[in-house]
Amino acid sequence: xxxxxxxxxxxxxxxxxxxxxxxxLSVIEIAERFNSTPxxxxxxxxxxxxxxxxGYSHLELLDIDYxxxxxxxxxxxxxxxxxxxxxxxEAVTLILGLQSLTELASTEEERSTIAKLQERIMAxxxxxxxxxxxxxxxxxxxxxxxxxxxxxxxESWLDMRYNSVSSDSITHRTAFPLDLEYxxxxxxxxxxxxxxxxTKTFRIDRILDVRILDAVEAPAGVDVAHLSRTKDRWExxxxxxxxxxxxxxxxxxxxxxxxxxxxxQKTATGYLISLRVIPGEWLVxxxxxxxxxxxxxxxxxLANEVDKRLKRNLTNNA
Amino acid sequence: xxxxxxxxxxxxxxxxxxxxxxxxxxxIFQSVAGxxxxxxxxxxxxxxxxxxxxxxxxxxxxxxxxxxxxxxxGYRISPKDYRLDLGELTPQEFSxxxxxxxxxxxxxxxxxxxxxxxxxxxxGGQFSPEVLEMRTVSLENQTPLFxxxxxxxxTRTRISFEYQSQSVSRRNIAPYGLTLWHGxxxxxxxxxxxxxxxxxxxxxxxxxxxxxxxxNAFEVPDDFDIKSHxxxxxxxxxxxITARVRVGKCQALRLDAVxxxxxxxxxxxxxxxxxxxxxxxxxxxxxxxxxxxxELRNRVIQAIEAKL
Numbered sequence: 001x002x003x004x005x006x007x008x009x010x011x012x013x014x015x016x017x018x019x020x021x022x023x024x025l026s027v028i029e030i031a032e033r034f035n036s037t038p039x040x041x042x043x044x045x046x047x048x049x050x051x052x053x054x055g056y057s058h059l060e061l062l063d064i065d066y067x068x069x070x071x072x073x074x075x076x077x078x079x080x081x082x083x084x085x086x087x088x089x090e091a092v093t094l095i096l097g098l099q100s101l102t103e104l105a106s107t108e109e110e111r112s113t114i115a116k117l118q119e120r121i122m123a124x125x126x127x128x129x130x131x132x133x134x135x136x137x138x139x140x141x142x143x144x145x146x147x148x149x150x151x152x153x154x155e156s157w158l159d160m161r162y163n164s165v166s167s168d169s170i171t172h173r174t175a176f177p178l179d180l181e182y183x184x185x186x187x188x189x190x191x192x193x194x195x196x197x198x199t200k201t202f203r204i205d206r207i208l209d210v211r212i213l214d215a216v217e218a219p220a221g222v223d224v225a226h227l228s229r230t231k232d233r234w235e236x237x238x239x240x241x242x243x244x245x246x247x248x249x250x251x252x253x254x255x256x257x258x259x260x261x262x263x264x265q266k267t268a269t270g271y272l273i274s275l276r277v278i279p280g281e282w283l284v285x286x287x288x289x290x291x292x293x294x295x296x297x298x299x300x301x302l303a304n305e306v307d308k309r310l311k312r313n314l315t316n317n318a
Numbered sequence: 319x320x321x322x323x324x325x326x327x328x329x330x331x332x333x334x335x336x337x338x339x340x341x342x343x344x345x346i347f348q349s350v351a352g353x354x355x356x357x358x359x360x361x362x363x364x365x366x367x368x369x370x371x372x373x374x375x376x377x378x379x380x381x382x383x384x385x386x387x388x389x390x391x392g393y394r395i396s397p398k399d400y401r402l403d404l405g406e407l408t409p410q411e412f413s414x415x416x417x418x419x420x421x422x423x424x425x426x427x428x429x430x431x432x433x434x435x436x437x438x439x440x441x442g443g444q445f446s447p448e449v450l451e452m453r454t455v456s457l458e459n460q461t462p463l464f465x466x467x468x469x470x471x472x473t474r475t476r477i478s479f480e481y482q483s484q485s486v487s488r489r490n491i492a493p494y495g496l497t498l499w500h501g502x503x504x505x506x507x508x509x510x511x512x513x514x515x516x517x518x519x520x521x522x523x524x525x526x527x528x529x530x531x532x533x534n535a536f537e538v539p540d541d542f543d544i545k546s547h548x549x550x551x552x553x554x555x556x557x558x559i560t561a562r563v564r565v566g567k568c569q570a571l572r573l574d575a576v577x578x579x580x581x582x583x584x585x586x587x588x589x590x591x592x593x594x595x596x597x598x599x600x601x602x603x604x605x606x607x608x609x610x611x612x613e614l615r616n617r618v619i620q621a622i623e624a625k626l
Contacts, residue, residue: 009327010374014436021442033439035432047321051328053336054349079335082401083440087375088472090419090437093430096498097418117411120404132471132495134544163570168602170569186501208573248484255521289600293624307626312604314622317615 011036012044016062016080023073030072038069045072053078091125092133106146144210145180148189152177157218158191161208166282170208175200176224194219242275242283243298246290253290272297284309326352330367331376335400340381340392368393376400402437412443426464461503461520464496466527471495473533476510480525481518489518492536496520497544506547508536515547557591559599560610567605571598596621 011034019030031041045066052061063076086094098118105111151158160173175191178199182188187204241262246253250271254261260277270293277283279302287294287306296303333350334341343364347353353360368378377399382389407415415438419431470477471493481489491507494515498504503520562584563571575587591614599606599618608615 006370006374008324009370010433012324012328013331013374014433014440017440018436021440034436047325048328051325051351052332054333054351056351079332079397082397082403083437085375085400085402086434086437087430089426089430089468090434093422093427094415094418094434096427097421097431098414100421101414101418113410114414117414121415124404129472131538131542131544134495134497163573165570165601168567168569168605182501206570251482251484285601285603288603289597291596291600291621295625309603310622310626313600314619314626316604316607317619317622 008044010084012048013080013084015041015044015048016064016074016077017083019064019072020074020077020081024071027066027069027072042066042069086121086125088125088129091121092129094121095126096133104145104149106150144204144207145187147210147212148177148180148204148207151212152180154212155224157213158210159213159217160202160210162202163206163208165206166280166285173200173202174213174219175202176222180204192222192224194222238278238280239276240279241298242277242279242296242302244273244275244287245295245297246270246273247293249292250294253292253294257286288313322352326350326363327367327370331371331395334378334393334395335397337394340379340394342390342392344390346393402441404441407441407443409444412438412441413445416445426468463520463523463527464503467493467496467505467520470527470529474536474538475529475533476531476535478528478530479523482522482524486524489516490530491516491518494538494542495544497548499548504548506544515542517547557611557614558588559591559595559608559614560586560588561599562607562609563587563602564605568602571602571606 015030015034018033019025025033027038027041027045031038034041045064048062049064049066050061054060060078062078062080063074065071065073065075095118098114098121102111102114102118105114148158150156155176157174157176160175161170162173163170173193174195175193177189177191179190180187181190189202189204189207191200191202192198193200245267247270250264250273254264254271254273257275260275262274262276264271264273275283279299284302284305287296287302288309296306329351330346333346341349343361346364347357347360353363355363371378376395379394379396379399380391381394382391404415416435419435419438422428422431467477469475474492476490476492478488478490480486490510491505492510493505493507495506496503497506505518505520505523506515507518508514509516561571562580563586565579565583565585568587571589572585572587575589578586580586586609595614596617599608600621608618
């Protein structure tokens with residue numbers, strides 16, 4: 001994104017207190033912290049060097065030491081010695097971030113420290129928007145989060161009881177946790193599984209219980225420092241194209257399964273939807289359980305399988 | 319933007335921040351470097367500069383030297399308003415704030431967080447390394463329309479957009495607020511055509527956000543409470559379901575159920591129906607038969623028949 005007119009003024013005003021607080025950084029290091037380039041930061045510094053208080057004698061100008069790009073310091077910040085106050089957007093970001101952190105805290109003490117901090121920011125910067133933005137439910141809603149988070153921090157193996165909904169089974173899994181991520185309200189754990197020697201994605205809300213393995217119990221001989229952290233679930237070569245037709249409520253199918261929908265088209269009676277997905281048990285059950293009308297156009301084997309199960313289901317229930 | 323203008327805005331900020339008394343325009347034009355040209359040119363320049371600084375969130379106070387006389391207005395920036403003041407921060411608190419700034423990723427919060435982090439670092443606080451190790455979570459929440467909605471809410475500007483439900487319709491809204499529920503953002507606002515406060519899922523907005531008024535066009539009612547408008551938060555009408563499930567199957571349903579063995583093939587389970595009960599039952603296909611209530615069993619049959 002190109003820099004807007006005011007971005008530069010904002011950065012320039014923030015550079016002085018930042019360098020005052022961190023004297024001796026190089027232009028390259030400063031550029032990294034400000035998500036900018038060394039050339040741009042050097043230009044900013046020479047511009048700031050010309051700025052100051054009315055009078056503009058050497059006593060009133062900002063005094064910046066930047067001749068050596070490896071050592072930048074502010075000798076006299078004049079009135080710019082403190083960072084600017086938070087904007088509404090910045091305060092909202094911090095408040096929402098702190099709220100999520102309270103949910104991730106692993107001890108009561110941590111939780112209380114973060115909650116107090118959140119109240120402090122809210123009291124000082126939140127009055128104007130407190131009614132405009134709210135989180136209606138817990139963002140991180142699994143009691144196992146703190147334990148998993150701790151295991152990632154301490155690089156420990158986990159023993160989990162996991163409910164795989166696609167295969168309708170509950171199994172014990174030994175895995176080395178790599179990352180925890182939230183997407184659309186669902187938490188995912190990426191972990192290396194010893195048994196299959198591969199990286200797997202676990203839905204946090206389906207981990208029934210979890211415990212950290214001690215050094216004696218943990219699998220030996222796995223070079224955990226060099227595990228691949230690839231998260232691309234669709235690298236699997238079994239991915240194929242599936243075409244389905246739905247009624248008008250297909251809109252909600254597209255919304256819910258957005259990550260597998262590659263295109264959709266409105267028709268007189270509903271939607272034609274193309275999916276890119278592994279046509280396994282998960283897909284069969286997803287189509288079976290969709291509460292609206294759905295017809296599978298391609299591939300025919302999938303259509304037959306879903307049809308067979310629907311008929312069996314109907315015979316059972318009728 | 320030219321270097322000249324950047325320089326002038328920085329000088330203006332510094333001058334207004336350093337002054338204890340209000341500076342009137344002629345004093346500003348005489349003393350702050352960067353103002354030149356005719357009086358009209360300088361006036362126009364100054365008006366734009368004030369607006370620019372306000373956009374950056376810098377509050378400019380307007381006042382007079384002597385309240386008893388109607389002097390020309392003067393301007394200053396109060397150091398108290400300008401400076402970031404969070405009181406004393408322990409290394410632990412400082413680290414939580416830094417972590418909070420980078421936790422959320424979306425079109426708006428990524429930028430907001432980066433700016434906040436830059437300011438926090440300007441405070442020169444110390445980090446607590448064990449807290450920073452919590453940096454293992456990221457909250458992904460991509461909503462391209464978020465910045466436009468946020469702007470309309472904070473400036474109280476009316477908006478119009480196409481909204482996709484089972485059909486698409488144009489909505490004219492006075493936006494009151496945003497809320498996050500189950501990982502999705504919802505806009506709550508006064509629907510001008512329906513004369514009522516309505517809730518819109520942001521991801522279903524199917525057009526750009528069009529501003530249809532100037533700012534400060536409406537007031538949010540004093541007693542407005544976002545959560546009171548979320549129907550999804552009202553307790554559901556829950557029912558108990560009795561069903562037969564195949565032995566060893568329907569594991570997820572069994573977790574919250576009372577289980578009684580029936581014979582070698584079937585167990586009986588009793589569980590509480592939540593809003594997604596029908597999908598949960600259909601998921602297990604012929605491994606489950608709903609026995610009671612009969613009305614729910616009929617809905618299962620209807621749902622299967624609709625697909626055949």
